[in-house]
Amino acid sequence: MAKSHSVNTEPAQLPTQSTDAPVCAESLVHLDNVRQVQPEVLSTEKAQRMAEFFSALSDPHRLKLLSALAPQELCVCDLAAAVKMGESAVSHQLRVLRSQRLVKYRRQGRNVYYGLADSHIAALYREVAEHLKES
Amino acid sequence: MAKSHSVNTEPAQLPTQSTDAPVCAESLVHLDNVRQVQPEVLSTEKAQRMAEFFSALSDPHRLKLLSALAPQELCVCDLAAAVKMGESAVSHQLRVLRSQRLVKYRRQGRNVYYGLADSHIAALYREVAEHLKES
């Protein structure tokens, strides 16, 4: 997933002391601005986790699966039929969604029923739909 | 970006008529469930657009950039310093964020100042942070 290459940049410290004159090796940096903003910058850890979460949502097939699960629980073979994918492919994608706790599942007989994990997902979905509408 | 391979599956029609007996070529599908859910399934088009949007957010470097832009506007070189990336890399990533209208920018003298595009982004961010907190 979003293990996009290496991220070895910690929030980190700057020369620590005043004078907003150009000090940085490259470019004319506004040191005061940079210092002001740095505490707000996500830690590499958190950025990584969040990136993995979004990465799970960054595939049209997985989004279709989620939209199919919005109204009700479905088992894997029903899901496959609903979004017109192979069952193996669905299974693989469901694993990704599970790993980010976007879906929950329960076994009933020989079927496994999947559903949306919680309400944040729906809220998030609406937020994005809103943003995209204003294209 | 999330142009993840080909997506050639339209919502599509099923045999159209009743009897929830197994009809599908593979597996024992619950036809009634499938039909009930199908209208809710995202169209390929919308799924694609949404996937591209999430894909823009699925990289830790870009998330760091966004978090740095949350409190205030910054020019490219300041951004680069704040998240400790090269300016070229920042520029590439900003292009991705621009393409999804996650950031806006304005030129002032020789600097280009970037900022968050709108309030949906902040709301979305909070939603996800909430979800991840409940790990």
Added chain:
DNA sequence: TTCCTGCCTGAATGGTTGTTCAGATGAGGA
């Protein structure tokens, strides 16, 4: 005009992801 600076872009490379096929697991029924 010429130089310098801040930013953007194109191309090449190495890592990552999604798909497919084959086989494995596990539950239910005979």
Added chain:
DNA sequence: TCCTCATCTGAACAACCATTCAGGCAGGAA
């Protein structure tokens, strides 16, 4: 026990993405 069905998993290949380096472009100053 054996068989079948629903689902999961592993491996391999093709497509995609992020990074780097090099160079290009536009604004400001002299």
